[in-house]
Amino acid sequence: MADQLEFRRAIRDALDEELARDERVVFFGEDVAKPGGVFAATPGLHEAHGPARVFDTPISELAIAGAAFGAAVCGLRPVIEIMFADFLPLAMDGMVNQAAKYWYLSNEQAPVPLVVRSAYGAGGRFGAIHSQSPIPWFQGVPGMRIVAPSTPADAKALLKAAIRDDNPVLFLEHKRLYSLKGAPPTEEVATIGAARIVRAGRDLTVATAGASVHHALAAAETLAGDGVDVEVIDLRTLRPLDVPAVIASVARTNRLLVVEEGPLTGGWAGELVARVSEEALGELDDVWRLATDDLPIPYSPTLEDAFLPGAEAIVASVRGRLAAGVS
Amino acid sequence: MGRARQTAPPGARELSGPAQHGLELYRRMVLVRRFEEAVQALFQRGEVHGTTHLYIGEEAGAVGVGDVLGPHDRVAGTYRGHGHALALGVDPQALMDEMLGRATGVCGGRAGSMNVIDLEHRLIGCFGIIGGSIGAATGAALALRAHGAGVAVAFFGDGTTNQGYFHECLNFAAVMRLPVVYVCENNRYGEFTPFEDVTAGEIAARPQALGIPTETVDGMDVWAVREAAAAAVERARRGEGPQFIQTMTYRFVGHSRSDPGRYRKPGELEEWKRRDPLLVARARLAGEHGVADDVLDAVDVQVGAELERIVERALAAPYPDPARERAREFKP
16 A cells, blocks of 8 residues: 555654754764664655754763753753663663653753654564663653554654653654554644553453554454454553553453563553552452563574563463453 | 942952952852851751752862853753852852752752752753763753854763763764863862772873863862863854863862761861962952952951851741642643
């Protein structure tokens, strides 16, 4: 189809349109300008918007994030790229101690309109230190939004929303989604903080985000053959979590499975389960999480595939749970 | 004390331009000194909380640099930042109220001693972790260049020159030719450790290796600092890229409130106190500009009285009311 939008093109177009729309927007990072990004997500922006607004930086994550913060509080609206999310710990001081706290600490003297784009996620055989999900590292940081789209349409509309937002946004792009094609967005910008039901069902709610949304949808098709009708919620924003949307779904299905591509301990799935349990315990017949073991992500294809909560793992988890007769 | 309420001390109005200006620099340094002494006293009374890092002995740095900055320039200070703030014109009353955690503080009592922010007075912030000021000023320089006006200044200490921000940002600014002036206040100790014990080579050689013009100056002489700062800011303003100044100075008090200063070499403190920036300024004002002692004494009296009133008002200022606090996590 001619209107099929590739995920990486959605990222590029969102940046292109916002750079054209607002001269305060600048974009910088490692290999993002002349090379067009290591995931080929940002070609042509340097040529279209000039070296003052789209530029390559040294391999210096502290400097990139620290400078982005300083530029944001002095009138620019920077978008930076931290190439792999595994490098975010190097950028954390600027993001956590400076950008996320500034609005509050300054007694609301100025906002920090800053977007940190980063490629995250496993399944690409990149090994333990180029595959992680950084979400739990930032989940407990007040003042920080975390967005993780699962479709090209959301990638474009949510990135545009993030750039127009006056607060620091960690914008996470799952590496396994860059080549995904889909319909273009129907709206100019999407709402940060709003989840979406991507498959309606009556028997069980599966809440997840990013590439896992596609695994959950595939699992739902398989489970439909078992006569289990699964509702899939794409959270789209991990901070703040759209707890009301999940509770509204659980009120219909009475069962909640949260799938997280990341370690079980300390993950965001635990936070979502806690919130839903606190606020809607009476609606729940069952609630559980499917995440990874508390281990680094392995390299070998057989080990990595078995490690991740893919469609087969979701199916097996649901079947086992339902067979155990918790109801 | 009717005399203390006058805007200029007696005899000051007859002074020449350079003498007037020098007297004003002296007044600002005295303000920082008296402010810090008041903070120290209030800390001991339990009115300043947590910890605090005083600028006593280093006043010539912030005052000398601050004097050459214009309305479009921006400054990032450190956790030892009360002097940086005052030198930029931050209201000493609002700053003292912040120290005491009062609602009338410059950040409403939310920030405290280490994290003061006052954008209206060009202070991007004071940074509680070393190196944060360097990142912030480097980014501010990006924004100022995009706006077509202004130079960013980062203050930091000798200890920060061993930190990642220092190396990453100086290189970043050099390749980008950003309008930023890096001011290393070398007070000889990174917290409790002599800088030469933990620092390889010369600090000044580091920016020089990146092609950044570098000057080391007497940080106890406000005119020396001012002259170096004026030249560096002017070069940055002309588009000549980042500049580096090292001010050789000394803090007369501990690193923080819990530091008895046992690491000092015998006689070192006394030796530096003979070069107290206030004494240096008095000597130069008297010797080179003919400013009489009673004019200088009158400044001391005037500022002392001002601080007494500030402390009195700060102690009477209201605390933020948790029940009425309307904190918002995000800007809507």
